[in-house]
Amino acid sequence: MDTKAVYVHVPFCEQICHYCDFNKFFLKNQPVDEYLSLCDQEIKNTVKVHPNHAISSIYVGGGTPTSLTTLQLSKLLSSIKENFYTDRNVEWTVEVNPGSVDQEKLEMMREYGVNRLSIGAQTFHEDLLKKIGRDHQREDVFHTIELARKVGFHNLSIDIMFGLPKQTEEQFEETLNILTRLPIEHISAYSLKVEERTVFYQLWNKGKLSLPGEDIEAKMYELLREKMKNNNFNQYEISNFAKNGYESSHNLTYWKNEPYFGIGAGAHSYVAQVRRINHGPLPKYMEAVKETGFPYREEHPVSxxxxxxxxxxxxxxxxxxxxxxxxxxxxxxxxxxxxxxxxxxxxxxxxxxxxxxxxxxxxxxxxxxxxxxxxxxxxx
CATH class of the missing domain: 1.10.10.920 (Arc Repressor Mutant, subunit A)
Structure with missing residues (x-):
C-alpha cells in the first residue's frame, strides 16, 4: 500500500501545558536551526528510500509549530514541499497556538500550500486556561480565526478539552455555545487524560488535582454530541466532528490503519508494515541523523x-x-x-x-x- 500521509514534528513550545505529554521542549536556547536542517536531511533520506509516493495529507504538529519564526517555519515548509510529491488535492495542516501567529506567518504558509489550520483553543474560560497552563486568552482564538479567514484559509479546526480541573457542565456548555458560533469547519474534542511526565500527573499523585467525576464527564460528552448534531457538525469519529466534506483526511489515515511517514524528534511512522519510533531527546535525534541519516530508536515489524x-x-x-x-x-x-x-x-x-x-x-x-x-x- 502506498504511503500517502506525512507527519512532521516541531517539538518547541514557548509554554509547556500542564496536561501535555507530547515530545516537547522550551523554545528558549534550543538549537532550532540545526534541528530544522536535520529534519530536512531526514526528509531527503526518507524520500530516497521510499520514492514515488503521492502524498495526499501533510500534518505539521508539535509542540507548537508557530512558535518558530516566519523564516524558520518557511524553511521547514519549503523542505516538505520540495521533497515530497503531493497530489493536487493535498490536505496540508499546521497546528497553530492562538496568539502565536501573525498575518505575515499565515500568508507565508498559504504560499507554500498549507490549506488547513488546527487551532488549540481548549476552553473559552480564562480561569481554566490558566489552570491548564495555556498562555493564550480567549480573544486570541477569535483574532487568529479572523486573520486566517482574511488571508484565505477556508478549512479551520478547533481543539477543545473537557473534564478539566473543577470544570462545570455549565462552563463546558458555554464553551460549546461559543464554539458553534465561530466560522470553522471542524472540531476535535478530547477529555482530559492525566498522563505521566506531566505537571497534572505530579499534582494528581500528591492529591492536589480536583477533576470532575466520570458521571459528569459522560454528561459533558453527551452534551458535546448533542450540540454538534444541532449545529451541523457531523460526528465521524469518537472525538471528531466536521461540516460536510471537511473530515480530516490525515486523522482518517490513522483510523483506517493506513501507512504514514513520521519526521522529527519523537515522531512515529508506519511504512511497509513496520512501525518506527524516532529518538525523542534532541541530542539523540540530532546525533542519530548525523551518524546514520535516520533517527530511529525502535523498529517493530507489525505481524x-x-x-x-x-x-x-x-x-x-x-x-x-x-x-x-x-x-x-x-x-x-x-x-x-x-x-x-x-x-x-x-x-x-x-x-x-x-x-x-x-x-x-x-x-x-x-x-x-x-x-x-x-x-x-x-x-x-
Missing amino acids: RKEQMEEEMFMGLRKLAGVRHQDFQEKYHLNIEQAFPGVIQDLIDRGLIQDNGVVIKLTESGLLLGNEVFERFLLNE
Missing part, C-alpha cells in the same frame, strides 16, 4: 495478528465502523474467524451493532470504547 487487531480497534473509532468486506479483502479472513466469539459477546452487551455489512459502536459503545477495543486484543 498479521497485530494488523487485524489494529484494524478493529482503530476502525471502530470511526462512526462509519468496519466493513466486513474490507476486512475480508485485506486479511483473507472474516472478522468472526479472526475474533471468534468477540462480536456476539459485544452485541449481547449492547456495545456494538452488526448488520452483516458493517460493525459499529452503539451509543453505549461510544461511551465505553476502551472496553470494546480491549476485546480485540488477541491472545498469543
Whole structure:
C-alpha cells in the first residue's frame, strides 16, 4: 500500500501545558536551526528510500509549530514541499497556538500550500486556561480565526478539552455555545487524560488535582454530541466532528490503519508494515541523523495478528465502523474467524451493532470504547 500521509514534528513550545505529554521542549536556547536542517536531511533520506509516493495529507504538529519564526517555519515548509510529491488535492495542516501567529506567518504558509489550520483553543474560560497552563486568552482564538479567514484559509479546526480541573457542565456548555458560533469547519474534542511526565500527573499523585467525576464527564460528552448534531457538525469519529466534506483526511489515515511517514524528534511512522519510533531527546535525534541519516530508536515489524487487531480497534473509532468486506479483502479472513466469539459477546452487551455489512459502536459503545477495543486484543 502506498504511503500517502506525512507527519512532521516541531517539538518547541514557548509554554509547556500542564496536561501535555507530547515530545516537547522550551523554545528558549534550543538549537532550532540545526534541528530544522536535520529534519530536512531526514526528509531527503526518507524520500530516497521510499520514492514515488503521492502524498495526499501533510500534518505539521508539535509542540507548537508557530512558535518558530516566519523564516524558520518557511524553511521547514519549503523542505516538505520540495521533497515530497503531493497530489493536487493535498490536505496540508499546521497546528497553530492562538496568539502565536501573525498575518505575515499565515500568508507565508498559504504560499507554500498549507490549506488547513488546527487551532488549540481548549476552553473559552480564562480561569481554566490558566489552570491548564495555556498562555493564550480567549480573544486570541477569535483574532487568529479572523486573520486566517482574511488571508484565505477556508478549512479551520478547533481543539477543545473537557473534564478539566473543577470544570462545570455549565462552563463546558458555554464553551460549546461559543464554539458553534465561530466560522470553522471542524472540531476535535478530547477529555482530559492525566498522563505521566506531566505537571497534572505530579499534582494528581500528591492529591492536589480536583477533576470532575466520570458521571459528569459522560454528561459533558453527551452534551458535546448533542450540540454538534444541532449545529451541523457531523460526528465521524469518537472525538471528531466536521461540516460536510471537511473530515480530516490525515486523522482518517490513522483510523483506517493506513501507512504514514513520521519526521522529527519523537515522531512515529508506519511504512511497509513496520512501525518506527524516532529518538525523542534532541541530542539523540540530532546525533542519530548525523551518524546514520535516520533517527530511529525502535523498529517493530507489525505481524498479521497485530494488523487485524489494529484494524478493529482503530476502525471502530470511526462512526462509519468496519466493513466486513474490507476486512475480508485485506486479511483473507472474516472478522468472526479472526475474533471468534468477540462480536456476539459485544452485541449481547449492547456495545456494538452488526448488520452483516458493517460493525459499529452503539451509543453505549461510544461511551465505553476502551472496553470494546480491549476485546480485540488477541491472545498469543
